[in-house]
Amino acid sequence: MLEVKNLDVHFGVIHALKGVSLTVNDGDIVTLIGANGAGKTTTLRTISGLKKPTNGEILLDGKDITHTSAQDRVKMGISHVPEGRRVFPTMTVLENLELGAFLRRDKDEIAKDLKKVYELFPILADRRKQLAGTLSGGEQQMLAMGRALMSRPKILFLDEPSMGLAPLFVQEIFNIIKNINSTGTTILLVEQNAKMALQIADYAYVIETGSIVLSGTGKELMESEDIKKAYLGG
Amino acid sequence: MEQLLQQIINGISLGSIYALIALGYTMVYGIIKLINFAHSDVYMLGAYIGYFCMTKLNLGFLPSLIIAMILCTLVGVTIEKVAYKPLRNSTRIAVLITAIGVSLFIEYVTMAIAGPNVRSYPPMTGILAKNFDLGGINVTMQQLIILGTTIVLMILLQFIVKKTRIGKAMRAVSLDQDAAMLMGINVNTTISFTFALGSALAGAAGILVGIYYNSINPLMGMLPGLKAFVAAVFGGIGIIPGAMIGGYFIGIIEVLVSGYGNSMYRDGVVFAILILVLIIKPAGLLGKNIREKV
Numbered sequence: 001m002l003e004v005k006n007l008d009v010h011f012g013v014i015h016a017l018k019g020v021s022l023t024v025n026d027g028d029i030v031t032l033i034g035a036n037g038a039g040k041t042t043t044l045r046t047i048s049g050l051k052k053p054t055n056g057e058i059l060l061d062g063k064d065i066t067h068t069s070a071q072d073r074v075k076m077g078i079s080h081v082p083e084g085r086r087v088f089p090t091m092t093v094l095e096n097l098e099l100g101a102f103l104r105r106d107k108d109e110i111a112k113d114l115k116k117v118y119e120l121f122p123i124l125a126d127r128r129k130q131l132a133g134t135l136s137g138g139e140q141q142m143l144a145m146g147r148a149l150m151s152r153p154k155i156l157f158l159d160e161p162s163m164g165l166a167p168l169f170v171q172e173i174f175n176i177i178k179n180i181n182s183t184g185t186t187i188l189l190v191e192q193n194a195k196m197a198l199q200i201a202d203y204a205y206v207i208e209t210g211s212i213v214l215s216g217t218g219k220e221l222m223e224s225e226d227i228k229k230a231y232l233g234g
Numbered sequence: 235m236e237q238l239l240q241q242i243i244n245g246i247s248l249g250s251i252y253a254l255i256a257l258g259y260t261m262v263y264g265i266i267k268l269i270n271f272a273h274s275d276v277y278m279l280g281a282y283i284g285y286f287c288m289t290k291l292n293l294g295f296l297p298s299l300i301i302a303m304i305l306c307t308l309v310g311v312t313i314e315k316v317a318y319k320p321l322r323n324s325t326r327i328a329v330l331i332t333a334i335g336v337s338l339f340i341e342y343v344t345m346a347i348a349g350p351n352v353r354s355y356p357p358m359t360g361i362l363a364k365n366f367d368l369g370g371i372n373v374t375m376q377q378l379i380i381l382g383t384t385i386v387l388m389i390l391l392q393f394i395v396k397k398t399r400i401g402k403a404m405r406a407v408s409l410d411q412d413a414a415m416l417m418g419i420n421v422n423t424t425i426s427f428t429f430a431l432g433s434a435l436a437g438a439a440g441i442l443v444g445i446y447y448n449s450i451n452p453l454m455g456m457l458p459g460l461k462a463f464v465a466a467v468f469g470g471i472g473i474i475p476g477a478m479i480g481g482y483f484i485g486i487i488e489v490l491v492s493g494y495g496n497s498m499y500r501d502g503v504v505f506a507i508l509i510l511v512l513i514i515k516p517a518g519l520l521g522k523n524i525r526e527k528v
Contacts, residue, residue, distance in 0.1 A: 050412055074418035086413040088406055099406055102399070103418040151418065 001026045001186050002047070007056035016042045018210040019056070024155065024191050024203075025189050029181050031189040031218070033231060034207035040190040041083050043207070044117040044157045047188075053116055054165055061135075062156075075103055077154030081161065083190075085144040089133025093124055096132050096143055100150030110150070117146040120176065136171040144178070150218040155186040162193045192229035197220045203208045206231075236370040241493040242486055247377045247446060250384035254439035255266070255462035256469070256477035257391065258310075258432025263429045264408040264472035267326060271333040272313055275340035275457020280306045280440025281450040282348060288356055293364065295379065303434040303440045310433025311426050319422070344452040345504020352451045355444045361446075380442045387438055388478060389430065393475060400427050401499065408472065457501065464476045464508040469516025479519060 002024040009017040017039050024030045031038050035190035045051040048059055049070030058066045060076055068076075079100075088096050098116060102111045121142040127135060132143055140159055148156055157176065162170040174196050181187050181200075191197035199206055201218035205228065212222065221227045242301055253260070255277050262270045287298035316367045317336050321329045364375040395401040403424045406414040415421055426518040443458070444450050465484040469476025511518060 048416060050415060069420075070415040071420050072414065080416045082413060082416060086410050088409045088413065090409065091405065095402065099402060099414075099419075147417075151370045161501070172487045204376075 001028075001061060002188065003059040003062075003182040004047060004058075005057040005059070007043070007046060007058070008023060009042055009051060010054050014186055016210055020207070020210070022205050022215075024186060024213060027178070027181075027184065027186055028202040029077045029187045029189060029200055030200040031191055031203070032196055032202045033194040034190070034208055037209075038207045040207055041159055042142075044080060044159050044190055045082075045190070048157060050080075062208055065090055071103070074151055077152075078149045078157065079148040079153030080157040081144045081148045081159060083159040083163070085137075085140045087132040087135075087140050087143050089131065091132055092129055093135070093143055094128040095134055096147050097124070097128075097150050100147035101152075103151065109152075113150055113152060117149055117227070119144065120149075120179065121146050138165050138173070141169075141173060142176075143204065145173075145180075147183075148179065152209070153185060155188060156180065158187065158189045160190060160192060162191065162196065170196065194227070195233075196229075198232075227233075236422050237493070240371050243371065243373055244483060244493075245486030245489035247380045247485070248489055249482035250380045251443050251446070251460045251481075252458065252465045252485050253436045253438045253478045253481025254384055254387065254442070254459060255343045256465040256481045257388075257474065258436045259463050260466040260469070260471055260474060260477040261404070261432045263466070265330030265425055266318070266329075268329050268333060269320065269463065270318075271330075271430075271431075271459075272317075272336040272340060273310075273461070274455035275337050275344075276306050276313075276455075277436040277440045277443075277459065278344065278450070278452065278455035279309055281444045281454065282344065282440070282452075283437065284441030284444050285353055285355060293446060295441075299438060299441050301354055301385065301421065304437075306437025306440070307430045307432045309367065310429040317526070319425075334357055340454050341455070352449045354451065355448045357448075358445065368442050370424040376445050380446060383438060383442060387435060391435070394412040394431065397478070400424065404428055405498060411482065417516065436492050436497075461501075464504055465494050466516055467508060468511050470521030473518065476518055476520040504505055 004020060004022050007017050007020040018166050020039070020221060021074060022032070027096065032043060042051060044234055046053050053066065053232065057064060060078065065073055065076065081154045088099065097114060103114065104110055112216065123139055124143055124146055127139065146159070161173050161177065166172065177187060177189065178200055189197055189201065198221055204218050204221045205212050206214040206221070214226070255274065258273045259270065262268055262273065283302040283305050284298045287293040287301050313336055317332050318329055321332060350393050352455055358376060365375045395404060398436065402425065403419045405418055407421055407424045408416060461484055462481065465480035466477045468483060469480030487505055487507065490502045491503045
């Protein structure tokens with residue numbers, strides 16, 4: 001599905017990503033874990049076209065998309081839930097969801113997807129006329145995910161979906177991620193909550209200061225001593 | 235009482251013009267956080283295009299209005315493409331200085347082509363010259379045209395911004411550019427469209443002021459531009475209804491100050507209002523900060 005080869009990204013003189021390579025197979029949940037500032041968000045932003053790489057290749061279904069616009073990548077099936085949700089605060093929940101389907105013209109299918117999103121997140125249906133900025137953090141996360149699903153993505157990027165949420169909500173969000181994946185959407189998940197992420201991941205990458213230092217199945221990494229020490233709290 | 239009503243009616247006419255200009259300032263600020271100083275010169279060009287259509291081409295008011303709006307749209311979009319777009323990733327001050335440069339450029343090119351002299355719009359004739367006497371209050375046909383045109387354009391604008399695809403894109407880009415890109419919105423097209431809308435309204439304001447005050451000149455945009463900017467800040471910069479309210483408020487205040495006080499003070503009062511707004515409610519009348527929840 002998605003293949004990233006030797007990605008280099010610079011912010012001015014800062015070399016933020018140093019030859020990052022990763023592969024996401026069709027139908028998998030792949031997670032990218034690492035500390036704050038390791039380059040997780042930058043990796044996602046580069047793959048979805050918000051940041052230009054200085055070097056490297058991004059392939060989606062074998063097609064080179066390295067030099068396409070963010071807009072085209074949405075069209076090709078990438079959807080990105082950014083860090084901090086980034087819902088449109090002074091628009092209603094419904095308007096936010098409609099913007100998720102911005103590039104689509106198939107009205108009937110959009111209506112169907114809207115229904116699906118409401119089934120997945122019933123709270124959004126109750127609040128559809130409310131301004132997004134008035135929702136709680138967890139509800140905003142759900143809205144951001146619902147909005148991203150409205151483009152009917154092949155692959156969904158989730159950037160720190162559990163950040164700042166109450167533990168009960170965190171569990172719920174991860175259940176929903178599994179749920180979304182089970183309907184056929186491939187997922188690339190960035191998380192600081194390594195334990196939760198590894199539990200649901202088919203495959204995982206560990207990033208440290210801009211380089212991938214380790215990779216393996218979720219289970220393998222859970223059992224690795226290094227990972228236990230560095231990310232799982234003993 | 236009659237005199238007050240008369241002044242308010244005059245103020246509404248002037249306010250309509252400020253409101254139309256203020257909308258352009260506020261929309262462009264909303265989307266790229268730029269005070270587009272060249273905006274007031276697009277308004278001036280609108281007045282000149284209207285003048286040309288009415289005197290040289292002998293067109294009526296409505297076709298002249300439409301031509302002025304279309305040409306101003308082209309000018310506005312061109313300014314954005316040529317002057318601001320290459321600076322998209324520069325500092326805000328660089329773009330601001332560029333805006334001032336563009337403004338001066340347009341003013342003096344117009345002066346070079348059309349001459350620095352004041353020109354007079356043709357006198358209104360026939361039905362356009364009518365006066366209505368409503369129990370001692372005098373309403374001119376021009377005032378009705380100004381108000382009517384403004385209302386139609388504002389309704390149209392509200393419809394575009396609230397209901398259309400590109401309008402939703404405009405709101406999304408003004409709220410969060412990155413998030414808008416992730417929705418698949420083309421940010422550059424959306425910014426161009428915003429300039430187009432604002433410039434069309436400024437063009438309309440230009441021709442309306444021409445038929446109202448009759449005289450136009452290449453530097454006519456400066457003061458009304460600044461006052462419309464005050465109107466936009468008063469209503470809350472970046473907020474469309476705020477610019478409409480602000481425009482009418484400033485227009486009415488200005489006329490009342492000239493009517494009851496001293497017309498020498500009218501500009502001073504407008505800027506005193508700006509200072510007061512900035513001290514008391516910097517976000518403007520309708521501005522509020524929705525605090526982000528984590």
